[in-house]
Amino acid sequence: MLTRRLIVCLDVKGGRVVKGVQFEGLRDVGDPVELAMRYEEAGADEVTFLDISASNEERGTLWDLVHRTAERLFIPLTVGGGVRTADDVGRALRAGADKVSLNSAAVARPEVLTECAERFGAQCVVASIDAKRDGDRWRVYTHGGKKATELDAVAWARECVKRGAGEILLTSIDRDGARSGYDLELTRTVAEQVDVPVIASGGAGNAEHVRAALQEGKAEAALVAGILHDGVTTVGAIKSLLQKSGLGIRSL
Numbered sequence: 001m002l003t004r005r006l007i008v009c010l011d012v013k014g015g016r017v018v019k020g021v022q023f024e025g026l027r028d029v030g031d032p033v034e035l036a037m038r039y040e041e042a043g044a045d046e047v048t049f050l051d052i053s054a055s056n057e058e059r060g061t062l063w064d065l066v067h068r069t070a071e072r073l074f075i076p077l078t079v080g081g082g083v084r085t086a087d088d089v090g091r092a093l094r095a096g097a098d099k100v101s102l103n104s105a106a107v108a109r110p111e112v113l114t115e116c117a118e119r120f121g122a123q124c125v126v127a128s129i130d131a132k133r134d135g136d137r138w139r140v141y142t143h144g145g146k147k148a149t150e151l152d153a154v155a156w157a158r159e160c161v162k163r164g165a166g167e168i169l170l171t172s173i174d175r176d177g178a179r180s181g182y183d184l185e186l187t188r189t190v191a192e193q194v195d196v197p198v199i200a201s202g203g204a205g206n207a208e209h210v211r212a213a214l215q216e217g218k219a220e221a222a223l224v225a226g227i228l229h230d231g232v233t234t235v236g237a238i239k240s241l242l243q244k245s246g247l248g249i250r251s252l
Contacts, residue, residue, distance in 0.1 A: 004214050004249045005045040005221035006238055007199060008228060010035055011052045012081070015065055018052070019226045021177035029229040036069050036077075039228065042235040045250055047073060048169070048223060050101065050128075051081030052144050063095050070096020080128055080169075086115040093120065101169055103128035104142040107149055107156075110163055117164025122196075125167070127160035129153055131186060132173040138186055145173050154189055161194045168198045169223070175203030177226055182209060187217035199223055207233055207241040214247055 010017045010032050017035055018026040029035075036047045049069060051062055070077050079092045080101025089100045106113050106127055116125045130145050131138040131153035138153035157168050170190055172183035182203040191198040200219035204210055210222045227233050242249045 004242065004247050005199075006043075006210065006235060006242070006249065007046040007048055007078075007221050007223045008036075008039040008044045008235070009048045009050065009201065009223045009225040011050050011225065012062065012065065013052055015062060017229070019177065019229055032065060033069050033072060035229075037072050039235060040073055040075050043239060043250075044075060044235050046076040046078065046221075048078040048080070048101070049097075051079075063091060066092065066095040066097060078126055078169075080126070085112060086119050089116045089120060089124070093124065097124075099124045099126050099167070101126040101128040103130065104147075106160065106165075107140065107142050107151065110159065113160055113163040113165050117166070122164050122166035125165050126169050126199075127157070127165035127167070128169040128171070129157060129160070129190075130171045130173055133183075133186075138172075141173060145176075153186070154193055157190045157194055157198075161196050165196065167196055168194060169201060170198055170219075171223075172202035176201075178203055179205030179209075179227065179232075181205060182213040182217055182219075182222070184212060184217040187213060187219050191218040191220075197221060205232075207238040210238050211241055211245050211247070214242065215245065 017029050017032050020026040076098040078099040079097040084105040092100045130141045140149045140151035140153050182200045187200045197220035199221040200213035201223035204224045213219045213222045
């Protein structure tokens with residue numbers, strides 16, 4: 001088992017970090033470069049930078065912002081949003097990203113995952129899946145949670161790994177920003193079906209929710225955002241609880 005990771009997510013729109021509920025009602029929470037540096041200093045294991053409006057606006061990622069963020073960080077940086085081709089992945093890596101997340105582009109053309117993995121290695125290819133419960137399954141959504149697809153999230157996760165993804169970033173739209181806890185059933189179901197790390201995302205309200213995602217949910221990493229931005233808890237407090245729970249996590 002890999003060391004568990006606590007990842008801070010910076011959702012970026014218009015060059016600023018924003019946060020909402022179920023991908024709606026976005027509010028400004030700060031400058032991405034400053035926040036990334038602050039969370040690294042606090043002990044975050046990684047930072048994920050998602051340009052959440054790039055796909056809807058049909059434009060590329062804000063590369064200058066990625067570069068300015070990456071050049072100040074020593075911990076791994078994942079970049080997503082508006083990444084559509086292997087060339088885009090190469091540009092993200094040259095801008096300083098360690099891993100690149102693909103969501104809408106992978107749904108539109110799954111071959112892009114294979115192309116990226118063959119060119120740069122599966123270790124830097126993250127398949128981002130936004131899922132919402134639909135009866136007894138979870139439906140995949142694209143374009144920042146705005147467009148429903150016919151894909152089943154669990155089957156799609158298996159397909160992404162088969163095509164070369166080295167990691168799954170799994171977000172519950174139902175839980176996003178609600179602070180009621182991660183969708184443990186969704187996370188566990190996907191984690192049991194794939195042989196790559198699954199990152200739980202959407203719903204963290206406190207440190208205990210993070211512990212549950214890593215233990216009951218069987219995730220190898222947990223993404224947190226709003227509870228840190230708003231000062232509900234800290235990276236240190238979350239990691240302290242995880243260590244007391246016997247979870248292997250990098251010390252502060």
